[in-house]
Amino acid sequence: MHPTLAQLPAGRTARVTDLRGCAESCQRLMEMGFTRGTLVEVLLRGTPSLIRLRHGRVTLSAELAQAVLVG
Amino acid sequence: MLDQILRVAVAGNPNAGKSTLFNTLTHGREKTGNYPGITTEAKRGLWHDLSLFPAGAPRVELLDLPGAYSLHAHSPEEAVSYRVLSDGAPGSEAPQALIVVVDVMNLERNLFYALQLLELGRPTVVALSMTDRLAAQGGTLQLQRLAEVLGVPVVDARRDDPATPKRLADALVQAMAAPGAERRWIWPDAQVEASFRDLADRLAEATASERRGADGTLGWWLSSQVEAGEISPATAPLRAELDALAARYFTGEPGVPARDQMARAAIEARYAWIDRKVAPLLDLPASAESRSDRIDRVVTHPVAGPLLFLATMGLLFQLMFVGADPLISRIEEAFGALGRWLGGALPQGPLNDLLVNGIVAGVGSVVVFLPQIAILFALLAFLDGCGYLARAAFLMDRVMARVGLHGKSFVPLLSSFACAIPGIASTRTIERENDRFITILVAPLMTCSARLPVYALLLATFFSDRPAIGGVINQAALGLFLLYFLGTAGALAMAWLLRKTLLPGSRPPLILELPPYRLPRARDVWYEVRERCIGFAKDAGTVILATTILLWAAMTYPRAPEVEARFDAQLSALHDTAPAADAPLAAVAAHRVQVLRLQQERHHAVTERTVAGRVGHFILPVLRPLGFNEQISIGLIASLAAREVLVSSLGVSYGVGDDEESQGLRMALRNDPRMNRATAISILVWFVFAFQCFATAGAVRRETRSWKWPALLVGYQTLLAWVASFVAYRGALWLGLGGP
Ligand SMILES: Nc1nc2c(ncn2[C@@H]2O[C@H](COP(=O)(O)OP(=O)(O)O)[C@@H](O)[C@H]2O)c(=O)[nH]1
Numbered sequence: 016m017h018p019t020l021a022q023l024p025a026g027r028t029a030r031v032t033d034l035r036g037c038a039e040s041c042q043r044l045m046e047m048g049f050t051r052g053t054l055v056e057v058l059l060r061g062t063p064s065l066i067r068l069r070h071g072r073v074t075l076s077a078e079l080a081q082a083v084l085v086g
Numbered sequence: 087m088l089d090q091i092l093r094v095a096v097a098g099n100p101n102a103g104k105s106t107l108f109n110t111l112t113h114g115r116e117k118t119g120n121y122p123g124i125t126t127e128a129k130r131g132l133w134h135d136l137s138l139f140p141a142g143a144p145r146v147e148l149l150d151l152p153g154a155y156s157l158h159a160h161s162p163e164e165a166v167s168y169r170v171l172s173d174g175a176p177g178s179e180a181p182q183a184l185i186v187v188v189d190v191m192n193l194e195r196n197l198f199y200a201l202q203l204l205e206l207g208r209p210t211v212v213a214l215s216m217t218d219r220l221a222a223q224g225g226t227l228q229l230q231r232l233a234e235v236l237g238v239p240v241v242d243a244r245r246d247d248p249a250t251p252k253r254l255a256d257a258l259v260q261a262m263a264a265p266g267a268e269r270r271w272i273w274p275d276a277q278v279e280a281s282f283r284d285l286a287d288r289l290a291e292a293t294a295s296e297r298r299g300a301d302g303t304l305g306w307w308l309s310s311q312v313e314a315g316e317i318s319p320a321t322a323p324l325r326a327e328l329d330a331l332a333a334r335y336f337t338g339e340p341g342v343p344a345r346d347q348m349a350r351a352a353i354e355a356r357y358a359w360i361d362r363k364v365a366p367l368l369d370l371p372a373s374a375e376s377r378s379d380r381i382d383r384v385v386t387h388p389v390a391g392p393l394l395f396l397a398t399m400g401l402l403f404q405l406m407f408v409g410a411d412p413l414i415s416r417i418e419e420a421f422g423a424l425g426r427w428l429g430g431a432l433p434q435g436p437l438n439d440l441l442v443n444g445i446v447a448g449v450g451s452v453v454v455f456l457p458q459i460a461i462l463f464a465l466l467a468f469l470d471g472c473g474y475l476a477r478a479a480f481l482m483d484r485v486m487a488r489v490g491l492h493g494k495s496f497v498p499l500l501s502s503f504a505c506a507i508p509g510i511a512s513t514r515t516i517e518r519e520n521d522r523f524i525t526i527l528v529a530p531l532m533t534c535s536a537r538l539p540v541y542a543l544l545l546a547t548f549f550s551d552r553p554a555i556g557g558v559i560n561q562a563a564l565g566l567f568l569l570y571f572l573g574t575a576g577a578l579a580m581a582w583l584l585r586k587t588l589l590p591g592s593r594p595p596l597i598l599e600l601p602p603y604r605l606p607r608a609r610d611v612w613y614e615v616r617e618r619c620i621g622f623a624k625d626a627g628t629v630i631l632a633t634t635i636l637l638w639a640a641m642t643y644p645r646a647p648e649v650e651a652r653f654d655a656q657l658s659a660l661h662d663t664a665p666a667a668d669a670p671l672a673a674v675a676a677h678r679v680q681v682l683r684l685q686q687e688r689h690h691a692v693t694e695r696t697v698a699g700r701v702g703h704f705i706l707p708v709l710r711p712l713g714f715n716e717q718i719s720i721g722l723i724a725s726l727a728a729r730e731v732l733v734s735s736l737g738v739s740y741g742v743g744d745d746e747e748s749q750g751l752r753m754a755l756r757n758d759p760r761m762n763r764a765t766a767i768s769i770l771v772w773f774v775f776a777f778q779c780f781a782t783a784g785a786v787r788r789e790t791r792s793w794k795w796p797a798l799l800v801g802y803q804t805l806l807a808w809v810a811s812f813v814a815y816r817g818a819l820w821l822g823l824g825g826p
């Protein structure tokens with residue numbers, strides 16, 4: 016089982032491997048760039064967490080960070 | 087040809103620079119009048135500099151669409167963009183061409199939406215914003231190559247370059263002249279693509295008569311039919327075929343519906359295309375984000391962040407009050423003077439009364455709101471342009487989560503400190519309906535500027551001369567703070583309650599982009615403020631004016647001429663017995679008191695017989711447990727026009743001046759044996775919670791598209807106000823505040 020984005024410590028970089036269990040929101044996450052293979056960096060962990068991806072910064076609430084599997 | 091108009095939509099992600107470009111091209115000259123189907127949500131304006139286009143070219147009308155991340159709309163604001171762009175009904179005013187604003191500093195993510203828009207197959211220009219930032223950070227973009235890859239003109243549209251409009255105009259002419267844009271598609275697999283293309287062609291046939299947007303552009307079809315899941319009757323039979331196709335090709339993940347897999351595949355295919363074709367054209371040094379990152383390290387810091395946030399909010403309120411105060415009194419004076427002048431210049435009679443007490447007073451009570459609204463929205467526009475509001479939403483998310491809302495509800499509630507109406511309109515960024523409705527329903531509890539004159543009058547009258555608590559804390563100032571606190575706490579508590587009962591839902595998931603920090607242009611802030619003020623005057627102003635006039639009539643009719651005549655006779659008799667100027671002071675004063683008392687009696691006798699008086703009398707038994715007397719009861723009815731009207735209404739009913747500064751009204755209130763600190767507290771608490779603004783109900787109706795929610799708003803606010811006032815009044819009596 017892959018870890019989720021919510022489990023990554025701040026400062027860590029990883030690649031998105033999949034999105035799980037958030038139907039509508041997952042689609043929005045993907046539209047905003049969280050596609051498989053995308054490099055993401057955790058800037059701040061918590062509720063909400065702050066993620067850098069594709070030259071931008073996005074904040075996610077914990078449920079969503081848990082939906083992003085990384086590896 | 088001459089009065090032909092070319093409609094061009096400016097679209098792109100939030101914060102890409104759309105409004106900035108729109109303002110540059112139109113010189114901020116916004117056209118009023120509505121776009122069909124949408125009301126005030128998308129701004130329109132004419133391209134200012136016609137000399138940039140060839141002679142005889144049609145005029146260009148620009149449409150500033152709300153930002154969106156995808157044609158598949160997740161929020162009402164995105165839905166506006168989708169509706170405009172997908173609208174292809176014959177004779178509609180759908181845009182004929184697009185300017186897609188793409189932030190080069192966020193190229194890949196901006197291009198996702200841009201690709202969807204290109205798939206619409208309309209003539210399109212890609213306008214690159216923030217190229218100045220790119221250059222400043224030592225980055226480069228192969229612009230020519232990008233244009234070749236995308237198949238449409240791409241121009242550098244940086245904000246502060248005077249040549250930007252010319253470049254865009256040329257590109258627009260070029261895009262319009264190009265033969266029908268090539269249908270592009272993104273499926274990596276040729277067989278998949280062929281199947282979908284076939285289906286798309288048939289779909290286009292089925293819908294051609296109805297929606298021009300579907301003229302064979304697979305992308306449009308995919309965006310609207312697949313991603314948004316929207317079906318028109320004509321396309322319903324094809325839906326089954328679509329499902330069959332999806333089931334055939336998208337079965338990789340067991341347990342996930344094929345349609346969802348297909349939608350995801352469409353998104354991934356676009357990003358894959360961007361990564362392959364576009365990413366190599368951009369050379370952005372790795373350190374490029376550092377400035378915003380450095381600022382964010384402080385702004386989003388767990389300790390420093392909230393402190394900075396509190397300081398910012400404190401400063402915002404300080405500026406709002408300190409800045410607006412002198413303007414507000416200036417406006418009140420001016421309208422007072424205008425009313426007196428008109429009242430004197432015109433012959434006495436009902437028309438005079440209507441003009442002075444109905445219309446001038448009504449317009450005045452709209453205009454007094456403008457200083458605070460203008461200042462608050464100037465500050466909000468500035469903070470938004472900087473990128474701070476997104477951080478504030480991020481910081482407030484944790485607090486809002488406690489009551490079941492998320493950070494995006496913060497800005498609407500903040501705006502409601504000036505006036506709930508623009509606050510309610512700004513909930514359109516909230517995705518889920520229940521979350522949005524909760525925010526709309528509690529926004530009117532935030533302390534808007536209309537409550538302040540009432541707070542000021544009662545606090546100054548009953549608390550400012552009390553000894554400071556502990557020798558330092560002024561009781562009136564503390565009272566004001568507590569009233570603000572009570573309103574905010576009430577709003578949060580109601581949000582929690584609504585979430586638990588009528589509008590259930592899980593904690594809304596927050597996805598919010600934090601844009602890089604940028605300094606906004608003064609003129610963009612100014613345009614925004616102007617738009618807000620005009621919007622307020624139009625939306626709220628008309629309702630406030632109408633209610634003021636209606637209530638003026640209710641407070642005036644039916645008239646009782648015989649009662650008036652009787653009192654007038656008594657008054658003139660009293661006048662005749664006035665003591666001489668050199669009479670003893672006590673005699674003069676006693677006579678003066680007699681006159682005042684008689685005037686008051688006259689006023690009571692006259693208003694008692696009016697519609698408002700009767701209603702006030704009728705509801706008095708309900709309000710008596712709260713310690714309200716008949717004047718207050720009638721004043722509450724009058725203040726349904728706008729809360730601050732209570733002050734002038736009390737002034738009139740006590741027969742003194744109608745100005746909150748006036749010592750007369752304060753004296754009269756203090757000398758009224760039925761008034762004391764307990765009743766004052768009760769009235770104040772009433773004003774914190776009660777429904778008192780028809781304009782707000784109208785705004786709620788517009789945003790929720792139903793009368794159910796405004797009805798609920800009126801109901802719960804009234805009930806809450808009654809219970810809270812009752813508790814406060816009884817509590818205050820128990821504390822011994824019921825005495826002089
Ligand atoms: N440096 C720079 N800033 C820009 C440029 N275009 C827009 N901005 C700034 O970016 C911020 C967001 O722009 P705005 O037009 O409000 O974005 P919108 O959400 O797409 O309407 C504002 O502070 C603008 O002044 C540009 O080309 N260069």
Ligand SMILES: [Mg+2]
Binds near residue numbers: 104105106153
């Ligand atoms: Mg904008």
